[in-house]
Amino acid sequence: MSSAISRQDILGMVRGRRPGYSLEAPFYTSRDVFELDLEAVFGRHWIFVGSEPEVPEPGDYVTVDLGRWSVIVLRDDDENVRAFHNVCRHRGSRLLAAQSGSTGNLVCPYHSWTYDTGGRLVHAESVGPGFEAGCFSLKPVHLKSISGLLFICLADEPPEDIDEVAAVVEPYLDPHGLRECKVARQIDIVEDGNWKLVMENNRECYHCGGHPELGFSLFPTIGYAEEDIGPSRRAAYDRFKRIDAEMTAIWERGGLPWRQVLRLAGRPTGFLVERTPLDRDGESITADTRVASQRLLGDFTSPRLGRQGLHLQPNSWHHFLSDHVVTFAVLPLEPGRTLLRTTWLVHKDAVEGVDYDPEKLVSVWRTTNAQDAAFVAGAHKGVSNPAYEPGPFSPTESWVEHFCAWYLERLDAHLGGQP
Ligand code: FES
Numbered sequence: 248m249s250s251a252i253s254r255q256d257i258l259g260m261v262r263g264r265r266p267g268y269s270l271e272a273p274f275y276t277s278r279d280v281f282e283l284d285l286e287a288v289f290g291r292h293w294i295f296v297g298s299e300p301e302v303p304e305p306g307d308y309v310t311v312d313l314g315r316w317s318v319i320v321l322r323d324d325d326e327n328v329r330a331f332h333n334v335c336r337h338r339g340s341r342l343l344a345a346q347s348g349s350t351g352n353l354v355c356p357y358h359s360w361t362y363d364t365g366g367r368l369v370h371a372e373s374v375g376p377g378f379e380a381g382c383f384s385l386k387p388v389h390l391k392s393i394s395g396l397l398f399i400c401l402a403d404e405p406p407e408d409i410d411e412v413a414a415v416v417e418p419y420l421d422p423h424g425l426r427e428c429k430v431a432r433q434i435d436i437v438e439d440g441n442w443k444l445v446m447e448n449n450r451e452c453y454h455c456g457g458h459p460e461l462g463f464s465l466f467p468t469i470g471y472a473e474e475d476i477g478p479s480r481r482a483a484y485d486r487f488k489r490i491d492a493e494m495t496a497i498w499e500r501g502g503l504p505w506r507q508v509l510r511l512a513g514r515p516t517g518f519l520v521e522r523t524p525l526d527r528d529g530e531s532i533t534a535d536t537r538v539a540s541q542r543l544l545g546d547f548t549s550p551r552l553g554r555q556g557l558h559l560q561p562n563s564w565h566h567f568l569s570d571h572v573v574t575f576a577v578l579p580l581e582p583g584r585t586l587l588r589t590t591w592l593v594h595k596d597a598v599e600g601v602d603y604d605p606e607k608l609v610s611v612w613r614t615t616n617a618q619d620a621a622f623v624a625g626a627h628k629g630v631s632n633p634a635y636e637p638g639p640f641s642p643t644e645s646w647v648e649h650f651c652a653w654y655l656e657r658l659d660a661h662l663g664g665q666p
């Protein structure tokens with residue numbers, strides 16, 4: 248474990264970082280940096296916490312813990328999704344302990360103060376004369392739904408660029424009809440690495456040789472420029488070029504946006520959206536590249552639509568397919584421990600065992616996540632070793648550089664006191 252680091256020291260490391268190189272060890276291992284990450288990144292940006300189908304009915308909720316914060320995301324009686332701090336307005340007790348569930352009113356387990364699903368205090372016994380219940384509503388947390396993906400922001404004044412992100416990405420996502428989906432499976436794993444190592448690992452395919460199951464459908468050239476294709480990827484790249492031209496014509500005919508929009512750094516809410524082809528039968532990210540659910544999403548009539556990808560800083564990535572959606576939320580637990588929550592969603596009318604086989608649905612990513620968890624654990628061990636020094640990114644790791652640049656910009660803005 249590293250010794251204490253002042254904020255001034257951290258700012259010095261932020262400003263002294265060598266671009267194009269991995270970060271200095273304390274960014275991954277120091278508890279002081281971790282606490283700063285929770286404050287400056289997770290406390291001030293739009294954080295992906297789940298999707299609307301996770302709270303399909305009024306009273307359905309999920310709770311999300313971010314450092315010392317705990318947030319309730321629930322659907323109110325008017326069917327709007329809202330977020331509240333999971334803190335009773337009496338003496339502060341945590342209101343909801345479960346990770347998910349369904350409730351009528353929210354009743355505090357301590358002295359039974361009772362709130363409706365809009366957060367209003369509707370019952371409190373023996374409170375004395377002059378008590379004004381209207382002054383003790385649950386504290387709201389900013390919430391934004393983008394095509395059914397749910398983001399919260401703990402800051403008083405959230406980054407306003409989320410509206411621009413929504414305007415750009417919703418035309419890509421809406422055809423998949425996420426709001427008309429249901430959760431088929433959700434799997435949490437805890438990775439033995441810093442949350443940034445989990446994100447960095449997601450942002451490159453330099454290591455995709457370690458993912459034979461994923462590589463059957465997903466081209467291992469994601470993020471590669473043509474001139475960076477090495478011999479091990481040449482055949483796949485040639486196939487990619489041919490299928491990409493074919494799929495682009497299909498997307499154009501179907502009115503599906505496909506052009507890459509890459510704004511991963513230089514703004515609070517960095518994002519990347521693109522539609523890409525899939526290999527072989529090209530239908531879905533499954534072991535045989537065919538759909539896992541026969542009930543296609545939205546108004547799709549053809550299963551062969553490739554993959555609609557979305558990456559968001561700081562903590563998520565998503566694949567929208569013709570038959571299912573898979574979302575990934577990265578939630579920091581400790582400097583060296585990170586929760587990865589993977590959720591597979593299918594059309595709400597799809598019947599398990601009839602229209603879809605859950606094992607086929609989850610198998611590729613369950614396997615791939617385990618492989619990535621091993622890479623992340625190895626990376627965390629390595630950066631914790633006194634012999635570690637930052638190493639150069641490959642040109643194919645440009646999205647990792649974007650992530651690191653974004654992260655350092657955000658710390659700089661926070662520590663430097665800029666807006
Ligand atoms: S702390 Fe919630 S009712 Fe007392």
Ligand SMILES: [Fe+2]
Pocket residue numbers: 448449454455458619
């Ligand atoms: Fe991976």
